[in-house]
Amino acid sequence: GAGVSQSPRYKVAKRGQDVALRCDPISGHVSLFWYQQALGQGPEFLTYFQNEAQLDKSGLPSDRFFAERPEGSVSTLKIQRTQQEDSAVYLCASSFLTGTKNMYEQYFGPGTRLTVT
Amino acid sequence: LAKTTQPISMDSYEGQEVNITCSHNNIATNDYITWYQQFPSQGPRFIIQGYKTKVTNEVASLFIPADRKSSTLSLPRVSLSDTAVYYCLSAGGFKTIFGAGTRLFVKA
Numbered sequence: 066g067a068g069v070s071q072s073p074r075y076k077v078a079k080r081g082q083d084v085a086l087r088c089d090p091i092s093g094h095v096s097l098f099w100y101q102q103a104l105g106q107g108p109e110f111l112t113y114f115q116n117e118a119q120l121d122k123s124g125l126p127s128d129r130f131f132a133e134r135p136e137g138s139v140s141t142l143k144i145q146r147t148q149q150e151d152s153a154v155y156l157c158a159s160s161f162l163t164g165t166k167n168m169y170e171q172y173f174g175p176g177t178r179l180t181v182t
Numbered sequence: 183l184a185k186t187t188q189p190i191s192m193d194s195y196e197g198q199e200v201n202i203t204c205s206h207n208n209i210a211t212n213d214y215i216t217w218y219q220q221f222p223s224q225g226p227r228f229i230i231q232g233y234k235t236k237v238t239n240e241v242a243s244l245f246i247p248a249d250r251k252s253s254t255l256s257l258p259r260v261s262l263s264d265t266a267v268y269y270c271l272s273a274g275g276f277k278t279i280f281g282a283g284t285r286l287f288v289k290a
Contacts, residue, residue, distance in 0.1 A: 069225070098278065107269055107280035108226065121276040156225050169216040169273060173225025 067091070069174035071157050077180045078147045086142045086177045088157030098171060099132055099142050100156040108156055114140060147181045154178050186270050191285040200257045202284050204270035207251060212274035215246055215253045220267045220283070229268075230255070260288045 070089045078084050090097050095116055100108035101124075110124040116137035125132070129148075134140040144151055158171035187205040194200045206215060214233055218226035230237055230244045232253070237244045243256040253272075257264060267283040 100280075105282075107267075107283050110277050110279065113276040123277060158225065169214055169231060169271065169278065170228050171226075171278070173227065175223070176225055 069157055069159055069172050071155075071174040071177050073177060074175065075178050075180075077182060080148060080181055081146050083143065083145045084147055084179065086144075086155050086179070088140045088142070088159075088174060090138065090140070090157070090159030091161075091172055092138075094159035094161050094172070095137075096160040096162070096171075097134055097140050098158045098160075099140070100158065101126075102154045102156055102176070104153075111142070111155075144179075147179075149181050152179055152181045185279065186272060186281045188268075188270055188281060188284045190282065191287065193287050193289065194260055195289050196261055197259050200260050200264075200286060200288075202255045202257075202268055202270075202286070204253050204255070204281075205251065206253065206270075206272040209250050209272045210274050213250075213272040214274065215244070215250070216271045216273070217242070217244065217253075217255045218269045218271070218280075220269065226269060226280075257286075260286075262288050262290060264288050 072087045097114040099111040102108045112132045113121040114134040117134050129145045131143045154176040156176045158173045160171045216231040217229045219229050220226040230242050232244045232246050234246045245254040265288045267285050269280050269283045
């Protein structure tokens with residue numbers, strides 16, 4: 066079956082522009098995560114959805130970052146007024162269940178590489 | 183929040199067994215230990231998960247001692263294609279914390 070897909074794969078934005086990054090999780094997956102990965106670093110948690118509910122957004126770096134999953138499937142991560150420090154790979158992951166154990170068997174998309182110039 | 187410590191890098195040769203150990207010094211009772219593999223320009227891929235003792239799947243084995251303060255990922259007979267970054271996690275809530283990972287380089 067299809068895995069997690071993300072679009073666009075690459076995005077170049079000028080400083081100050083708004084961007085929207087899309088994630089299509091695996092069908093039926095309840096949990097959805099967004100991560101930010103800087104070059105040479107591990108993924109850093111941004112936010113977590115259980116269906117359409119955003120249950121944890123503690124990792125969002127600033128109020129310029131906003132995520133939504135209105136129908137409990139596709140999710141969008143929006144970054145307003147992009148800054149150079151926002152340049153990173155943004156990863157989306159989904160998992161089938163929400164129980165503690167199964168939540169950590171996450172399926173990742175290929176990521177969107179954002180470059181802010 | 184749970185924090186893990188693992189070696190920055192390791193080298194190995196094809197056909198050898200590789201063991202990567204991770205410290206989970208402040209692991210909580212409800213935390214599970216999970217390992218991921220990441221290749222360049224790809225998202226991480228789930229390898230194995232455990233709570234205690236030993237878990238084995240078709241790819242790897244995971245050893246967790248009784249005190250759960252550490253875990254060891256064992257990769258049998260590595261090949262060049264196992265060159266990647268390996269992450270260990272211990273987490274029990276929504277917030278999944280990845281460390282910097284261990285860069286494994288397999289040589290011919």
